[in-house]
Amino acid sequence: MSAAVPILEVQDLHVSYGAIKALRGVSLKVYEGEIVSVIGANGAGKSTMMQAIMAQVPRESGQIYLEGKELASKSYQVVTQGISLTPEGRRVFAPLSVYDNLMMGAFPRKDRHKIEEDLTWVFSLFPRLEERREQYAGTLSGGEQQMLAIARSLMSRPRVLLLDEPSLGLAPIIIKDIFRELKRINSEGVTILLVEQNARQALMLSHRGYVLQTGNLILEGRSEELLANPEVEEAYLGTGKTTGTVKK
């Protein structure tokens, strides 16, 4: 798990929206083969961090490296360098079929002859998508759309897959399905950086975790440690009995 050079490294990243500081010096490392989760409350800056990596929002300062090399400053270049983001809220192309959506994901690739192979691969991960190959993406259920969004990201053959809230708005049983597939995707060689509000699910899946709070990473550690950490439990996991209420 510990190669010398991290596959993705964020150094002292600052991002602002006008006068509002969204990220105040975030640094994190992801090593090849890992699943790393970043948990945090609403507005902590999780999505902003992902968007900054993908060059969707401008960085104020800080560096991002892919295997020690500076990451490009345009989204389409980041994708060809080997990073792909499954955005929050899925953003599938509703009027296109499942197959066409997947082909959209394969668009920037140069190795056209290998696309068929990867199509088989994502269909083996998500057999539901193969059943619905010709169906319009807009008519899929929320869970299927999330699967499609992940599969579409995989079609660019990323080395690092970024996931922004893959559990958003889904039933617990579907979340379980999706997280199981994420584990499988990871075991087949894709490094995963996951951002989640659903902290318990995320930490149970990942090897390591970071806790993001109002633009700062306040904690990091192995996922088991974070799950056992009383502060994390208090703030993000709940005890199961008193969810949503303040403990006396």
Add this chain to the structure above:
Amino acid sequence: MSGYTEGIIILLCINAIAAMGVSVLTGFTGIFSLGHAGYMAVGAYTTAILTVEYGVHYIPAILLGGAMAMVIAYVIGVPTLKLMGDYYAIASIGLGEAIRLILENWQSVTRGARGYPGIEGYTTLYVSLAFFAVMAFGMFNLINSRFGRAFKACRDDYIAASLLGFNTARYRILSLVISAFYCGVAGALLGGFLSFIQPIMFDMIKSTELTSVVVFGGLGSMSGTLLGASIITLVTELFRPISQYRMLIYGAILVLIMVIRPEGIMGQYELGPRLFRRLKDKFSFRNRDNSEGRSS
């Protein structure tokens, strides 16, 4: 064939070429423009000046007219296409009008508002049909190619497209430049058909007409665009005897379409086997058309 019928067919070809140009930008890339008559004007004037003043043969002159429209579109597009949605539409009104005003006031080159007479009547039936055939062939190939897919991705979800590795800014410009070429050529053919052009022919009303033809036919359907262009051209001609009521009928048709079929005649479908299959499904199972919107 009488000269009148010939004239209508030529006009059909010209309008169809211009409409295809607007369609690739508005219907397929999702960029609304209300200034495309400006690119027609650029094509028309460039070709007129080249043939009249410099004696250039009309075929290279028409192509150069289209090319000039492309160049202008590129120069204008690089700074303005950063605007999204309605903001670009508003900017495009200004751009179209600016082109017209420059033509009106640049007396030494364009002969100003009185118009540019004495253009050789090079737009014969065969020339216009040939241009239409070649350009329609090119357009249908374009929208079914990699580029067509990229345009549609930019239209349907700009952010998702950029996250999937589409160079969205480049495809938006490309779409604008191609659409300007089509409009430029259409303008050049119009000049050769009428033998006389005037800046006022390319005003905002003409621009709006181009965009409404595309909306009428169906945003995102090239065959719909051709159908829309034909219907609008024919209706305009059919009611020429009662010309004072023409705009009334034209407006009524547009309102009717908006009420009955807001997605345009063809919606996003092309005339072809796929549409036929869908229609069959629709009527045999009485399925509801649920191709739009996201369910969750």
